[in-house]
Every structure is written in C-alpha cells, then in structure tokens.
Amino acid sequence: MSNQALPRPRFNAPEPEPGSKAALKIEARTTPLLQGKVSEVPDVAFGWAMRLCGLAVVALLGLIVYQLVVGSELSWHAFGWKFFGQSDWNPVSDQYGALPFIYGTVVSSLLALVIAVPLSIGVAVFITEMCPIGLRGILSFTTELLAAIPSVVYGLWAIFVMVPILREYVQPFLARTLGWTGLFSGPPYGIGMLAAGVILAIMIIPIISSITREVLIVVPQHQREAVLALGATRWEMIRMGVLRNARAGIVGAIILGLGRALGETMAVTMVIGNRPEIAKSLFAPGYTMASVLANEFTEATGDLYLSALIEIGLALFFVTIVVNALARLMVWSVTRGQPARSIA
Amino acid sequence: MGVGITVEHLNAFYGKTQALFDVNITALANHATALIGPSGCGKSTFIRCLNRMHETIPEARVDGKVLIGDLSVYNGTSATQLRRRVGMVFQKANPFPTMSIYDNVAAGLKLNGFRNRKQLDEIVQKSLQSAALWDEVKDSLHKKSGASLSGGQQQRLCIARALAVQPEVLLMDEPCSALDPISTGKIEELIFQLKEQYTIVIVTHNMQQAARVAEFTGFFLLGKMIEFDKTEKIFTNPSDKRTEDYVTGRFG
Amino acid sequence: MPDTNPNSAAVSAQQVNIPPISWRRRVTDHVMTGISVLTVLLVLLPLFAIFAYLVYRGIGSINIAFLTQTPKPVGEPGGGMANAIVGSMVILAIASLLGVPLGIGAGIFLSEYGRNRYGDIVRFVSDVLNGVPSIVIGIVAYGLVVMRQKHFSALAGGVALAIMMIPTIARTTEQMLLLVPQAIREAAYGLGVSRWRTTLSITLRTATSGVITGVMLAFARVAGETAPLLFTAFGNQYWNWKTDQPTAALSLQIFTYAISPFDEWHRQAWAGALVLVILIVGAVAAVRIAVRHGTLAGA
Numbered sequence: 001m002s003n004q005a006l007p008r009p010r011f012n013a014p015e016p017e018p019g020s021k022a023a024l025k026i027e028a029r030t031t032p033l034l035q036g037k038v039s040e041v042p043d044v045a046f047g048w049a050m051r052l053c054g055l056a057v058v059a060l061l062g063l064i065v066y067q068l069v070v071g072s073e074l075s076w077h078a079f080g081w082k083f084f085g086q087s088d089w090n091p092v093s094d095q096y097g098a099l100p101f102i103y104g105t106v107v108s109s110l111l112a113l114v115i116a117v118p119l120s121i122g123v124a125v126f127i128t129e130m131c132p133i134g135l136r137g138i139l140s141f142t143t144e145l146l147a148a149i150p151s152v153v154y155g156l157w158a159i160f161v162m163v164p165i166l167r168e169y170v171q172p173f174l175a176r177t178l179g180w181t182g183l184f185s186g187p188p189y190g191i192g193m194l195a196a197g198v199i200l201a202i203m204i205i206p207i208i209s210s211i212t213r214e215v216l217i218v219v220p221q222h223q224r225e226a227v228l229a230l231g232a233t234r235w236e237m238i239r240m241g242v243l244r245n246a247r248a249g250i251v252g253a254i255i256l257g258l259g260r261a262l263g264e265t266m267a268v269t270m271v272i273g274n275r276p277e278i279a280k281s282l283f284a285p286g287y288t289m290a291s292v293l294a295n296e297f298t299e300a301t302g303d304l305y306l307s308a309l310i311e312i313g314l315a316l317f318f319v320t321i322v323v324n325a326l327a328r329l330m331v332w333s334v335t336r337g338q339p340a341r342s343i344a
Numbered sequence: 345m346g347v348g349i350t351v352e353h354l355n356a357f358y359g360k361t362q363a364l365f366d367v368n369i370t371a372l373a374n375h376a377t378a379l380i381g382p383s384g385c386g387k388s389t390f391i392r393c394l395n396r397m398h399e400t401i402p403e404a405r406v407d408g409k410v411l412i413g414d415l416s417v418y419n420g421t422s423a424t425q426l427r428r429r430v431g432m433v434f435q436k437a438n439p440f441p442t443m444s445i446y447d448n449v450a451a452g453l454k455l456n457g458f459r460n461r462k463q464l465d466e467i468v469q470k471s472l473q474s475a476a477l478w479d480e481v482k483d484s485l486h487k488k489s490g491a492s493l494s495g496g497q498q499q500r501l502c503i504a505r506a507l508a509v510q511p512e513v514l515l516m517d518e519p520c521s522a523l524d525p526i527s528t529g530k531i532e533e534l535i536f537q538l539k540e541q542y543t544i545v546i547v548t549h550n551m552q553q554a555a556r557v558a559e560f561t562g563f564f565l566l567g568k569m570i571e572f573d574k575t576e577k578i579f580t581n582p583s584d585k586r587t588e589d590y591v592t593g594r595f596g
Numbered sequence: 597m598p599d600t601n602p603n604s605a606a607v608s609a610q611q612v613n614i615p616p617i618s619w620r621r622r623v624t625d626h627v628m629t630g631i632s633v634l635t636v637l638l639v640l641l642p643l644f645a646i647f648a649y650l651v652y653r654g655i656g657s658i659n660i661a662f663l664t665q666t667p668k669p670v671g672e673p674g675g676g677m678a679n680a681i682v683g684s685m686v687i688l689a690i691a692s693l694l695g696v697p698l699g700i701g702a703g704i705f706l707s708e709y710g711r712n713r714y715g716d717i718v719r720f721v722s723d724v725l726n727g728v729p730s731i732v733i734g735i736v737a738y739g740l741v742v743m744r745q746k747h748f749s750a751l752a753g754g755v756a757l758a759i760m761m762i763p764t765i766a767r768t769t770e771q772m773l774l775l776v777p778q779a780i781r782e783a784a785y786g787l788g789v790s791r792w793r794t795t796l797s798i799t800l801r802t803a804t805s806g807v808i809t810g811v812m813l814a815f816a817r818v819a820g821e822t823a824p825l826l827f828t829a830f831g832n833q834y835w836n837w838k839t840d841q842p843t844a845a846l847s848l849q850i851f852t853y854a855i856s857p858f859d860e861w862h863r864q865a866w867a868g869a870l871v872l873v874i875l876i877v878g879a880v881a882a883v884r885i886a887v888r889h890g891t892l893a894g895a
Contacts, residue, residue: 150820263729
C-alpha cells in the first residue's frame, strides 16, 4: 500500500480495507470527449424567450383592458356615469341604462351566497374534522366532480328538472309561509331570480368548500389540542379552535365564491328569465350583466348598442377583478402565499 | 499530467454578507487536499467558488483570482466550459430520478450533444468501474432508475457521472456525510485511487477522513483560512493555536 | 393540604354541579354533527341528481346516428351532433397549440427566471386573469379576431380558450417545477450542462407528469366552456372545414337546443350533455389516477 508514506495521525484512524484495492481499476484519463467552445448565445436566447412568455401574460391583461376600454368609449361618451344608474334598456330608441343588470347580478349572487355558504362550510368542516379517514378521499373527489361539470350542463338540468320543482313545490311553499315579506310574491313561473340564485349556489359550493378545506387544514394541530385539553366537545373544538383561527381565510373563500358567481353566465342565462326589470320579488324574472352579454351581443345592431354592451363587460371585468383580488389577499394571509390550488 | 489549483486573495459575498476573507491556497496536481473546519466556516462556499457554482445563488459575488492549471476561472472561460474540466460530487447524492443508471452516467456527455453510442457504452463502463460500482449494476444499467439504488451506491453513481466527463479536477463537498461507515470506507478507498489521475479537493467535517485520504489539509474558521500545510503537520504539530484547538476537539 | 379522598363530602359536592351544563353541550355537539352530515347530503344530492338525470335522459339518444350525423332541419326527427363534436375538437386543438407552449413557457419563466419582483408581477397578473369571467374573454377575442377578419371562426374560438388556458397552465407548471429539488439542477450545472439545456432536459423532464397534469386540467376546464364561444365560433348547423366560417361546438349546440322550443332538440341536448360530461369527467379522473401513479415517481 502506497500510503506507508502517509504519517499516522494522532488519533488512530483504522487502516483502509485491504484486498479491495486489487478490484479497483481506475482508468487512465484520456483526452476529454467534450472539446470545443461553448457558446453563450443559446442560454441568453432561451432566457429572453422565457421572459417573453412571462411578458405575454401581462400583455394579455393589458390587451383585455384595452379592448374593453376602447370598445366602450362610444357608450361612455354618450351616457357617462348615468349609464350605471338608469334602468331604461331600450335598443330601439338607443337608450341604455345598466341598472337592471347590476341589480340582477348582485341579487342573484348574494342569494347564491346565502344558500351556498352554510352548506359549503358544513361540507368542509365535515370532511376535515369529522369524517372517517377512508371517506375523505371519496368525498373530496365528488365535490371536485361538481366543479368539473360545465355551466351549460347545469343550465340544462336547471331548465328541465330544477325549475319545474321550484314551480310546483318550492315557490308555492315559500309564497304561503314567507309571502308576507314581499320577497316571494307574484306568479310562480319557476324561472326567475330564485332559480338563478339556487343554480348559482350549487355551482359555487365546490369552490367555497375546497378553499375552506385548505384553510382549515392549515390550522395547526396544537390549536385543536389546546381547546380539547380544556374539556371541550368536538363541536366546541371546531368552533373555538379551528373556525375562529381560519376566519379570515373562510371569508376569503366566500368572496372567491362571490367572484365566481358574479361572472357565471350560461346556467344563469338559461333560468333567469332575461327581462331587464328591477322587482322586489325573487319570483320575478331578471337579467344579469353576463346574461345580457350572452343574449344580445350577437344581435347588437348599431355601434352604440354594441358599445353599451361592451361597457357592461368592462364593468363586470372590473368588479370581478377587485372581488377576486380581495379574496386572494384574505386567503393568502392565512395560507401564507401557497396558491391553494388553481381554480380548475 | 494533472493540473493544480491556485487561489489568490479570494473573497466571497452573499449580498452584503462576506463569507470568505482573503483565502490563499495552492492545491497540487494529482494530490488530494482536504478542507476541514467547524460548521458554517465557509469551506463549502470556498469549494463552490472553484467551479463557479457559487454563482447559482442570486446576489452571490466573488473577488480574487482562481487558476486551474493556467486557466483563469473567472476571466478566462465561461462557467459551463469550466465545469467540464472540474467535476463536483455533492453532499447528498443527487442522481437524476427519471433516468436509468446508464443515462445518469452518460448524462454529462449526452446533454452536451455527444451521441456516439459505442463510445458512450465504453465510457459508461469505464466510469462505473472507476467508481467501483460496475459489478453491482452491470446487469441492470438500463432497467433500474438512478434513484432506486442505496445511498452509498447513489453516491458512487454520482462519482461515476462526474468522471464520465473526464474532468481534470474533482471537487467533493462532504461526499460521505450522509453515508454509513461501510459505504464511506468504499468511497475513501476510491478517492485514494483516484488521486493518481485527478486532482482532488475534498471538504470534510470528519478529521479522520482528512487524515486518511489527503496529503494536504487546510483549516477554515469563520471564512478565513487559518492554516494550510501537509496533513501530517496539521494534525501532529499545527502552527496556529486555533488549529490545535479544533484538531484536538476542544471545539467544533 | 388538599383533600383528595373521593369519598369525602367536599369533592362529591363539586361533582353535583357539572351534569346539566354538559348535557346541553353534548346535545349541541350531536346536533352540529348531524347538521354537518345533512349539509354533505344536501350538497351531494344535486350532484347525483344531475348525473342520474343526464344518464336517464341522455343515454337513450346516444347512438351511431347521433355521433355521426349533422343536425336535421327543425321538425324532422333524428340527426346528430357529429359536426359539433368535431368542431369542439378543432377549437380545442387550436387553443392548445396557442395556449400550452405559452403557458408552459410562462411557467418556466416564473420558476427559473422569475424569483424576483418581475416574477411577482406576472404571478399576480396570472391569478387576476384566472378570475376574469369567460364571457368577457369572449368579448376580447371578438375584438381581436372576429372584427379583424369580419367573420366568426374556429380560430377566434381557439384564441378565446387559449387566453383562458395560459394563466392556469403557467401557475401549475411553475408549482411543478418548483418541486424539483435544487440539487438536481446543481448536479446538471456541475457537469457543465448549460442552463437552457438543464431547464428543458433535466428540470422540466423531472416534472413532466406534474406539468402534463396541469395542462390536462386546464384543458378539461375549457372543454366545457360555452360563453367565450358565443361570439367567436358562433356555432354552425353544418359541417365546416373552412377556417373562415363559424364552427359548431358541442357546448354551443347543447345551449342552442336547450333553450329552443322543440322536444326533439331537447332530447338531443341531453345526449350532447352526457357526451360532454363523460369526456370531461373522464379526463379529470384519468389525470387523478395518473397523478397517484406518476408524479410521485417523477417529481
């Protein structure tokens, strides 16, 4: 062994394994195969190509804003801010007021929230806190399945199944019991604001419950244990140890659901009745911003008509952006930046 | 046959924090040089400066001169080109998980455009033999993935992968710290043999390993090179008191 | 010294006060559990109802004729949605060709070149784009393509859907690439592999199954979209192989038939809906299964 020349260190290191040396065959170094100059150009080019892709995303947003603003200029110059305050929508006389659509969007979305929020939170709490482990995967999979159903299929089901049920059973029941409030008066058509609210609720439950679930999971286990150690029942533990901590995130999830409801088009268009009127009763037909776009965009004769519609699109865009940004801030503050999941 | 490494007045920074202060070292060709010191003393940073891996961290900066042979590392060549002459083995074995054993070893060549199948076969075999792994994997070169081997085997795979590119210098950053004693012994044996063909710089926090394997040792403390000398002298009769304290186990 | 004898009067006096409070709390606990179970049932109810109804109303109408014929004129029974099915595929192909490379490129940017302020801006904009209502995207595609070309087309529809795919794919690609350990990249750099080669052949290659998952999820999401196609592809009752004509799409056809007054068309709408849901749910389920077997080995 050639390490006879290597001095023994002060502390006794063990001798290297003898015998195995014979098996080792260190090949003599030959001229390396990789010769030639390496060019920096491909690296630089690739870097810029990728940056361009990132820029494209930002450019897309700019493009959207540009198209909407330019398209709505005509209408803006004609009506100014009054556009959002007037309720007269008359293509024949070229008078356009967007108030009925704003009303319809807001009311249908709020109604959807009222129905969906308790249900979503209930489902999320059940899956994360109460559910036996084996069931958890199946339940979360099925709620995600709800999210995968296209809007037009919801609408189809709503027209032929949900609306008749509303018309035959639910609306007469509501008229009898709560008719005094004025919210459930008028002929029970089936289609109308109530139908829109209900189908919207079904559609936003998956998103509210899945974000709520993410938020609940993030609550540290020791919070739950601390409350239990004080002698709380399971529900009390959930209320005080989990929900209280996840409050901001849950509110964020709700606002995210609201954002989704505001922009929802097809299912709502198919059941809301498409009448640009403001009525107190939830039985009455209505119209949302997204629905009027869906129905009338291709029929729009005349530049002012089209411009008015695009201005509605701009308003819808702006509102959903603000609502979504707010929601994400709240969810982010709880889950610390990890985008829970893309809303797929 | 081999090339030596000369480092002059090397200073390294992470943003505003300075990690290395005026380091000067000469590593002789075809010898092994060990770098020892307590955790956080800068020896890993130093070795990563030798093949410009330090640059992969954002806001990292280097001042000073590093010469591999007579090639100036920071002015004379691109980082990519340099790294074909200087191979690296990392603390935790990092074989490419989606590639077979063969592809792992050939990766350095294939990814740089080298395609000749026969020559690749030859190089893969030679590299695996040099890394003392050939006998264990020769029947499953294409079938098993790089990640399916044991820890010690993975590290030897990484050594084979580094050798396949035929570097002149081999940098090893605590290559055995995550391994069991038997694998460690095998790799130390390997380093001992590799010295004849390559110039090796090895970072280790294990002083016995430095003693077993290297002719020269440098002691780092808080980003400064305290003492650099023959291994024998560092361990039996160090000049600096701090070196003596570390080597006798008074701290670190 | 405290009295720890369980039989002594002082300790048993304390025990008498506890039961009434605990009874009410226990009942509340059970009630809340019951309510939670009830919410789950209420939520699952429409899901099953929709699927059940889809099968019930749709299955009878899916036959060879449905899948291979174009719509017949109003009033005549029979006909199918073949042109709509093919049209959807064409539109989705165009959307993927435009959206997938840009999306993955943006994802690579975010993960490899964008760990800085510029990346944060792109990340933020990406999330904002994800929330834009699909009908608004339709308006944008209308302005971009339809108005320039002066006609509806599959291209316009594809552009609209591509705009929707890009932010989703960018974000999921970024997340999958970030999962690849830095040590893997360093191993490649240490071998003298250039950065672009490392990114494509090592980093992206390691994250492949995850990236594909993200792409397929984005694909499934836009496959069912109707609103952005309303004024881009517009729909067509006939076969169309020209790129300068309106194109049929499955979701559009379902919509048109559903709101029509004809029973025959309603029947076909159900069939079309069933086909659409099977394709989408099938894709999502396949992705889920692939993830369980694939990503863990790959990332």
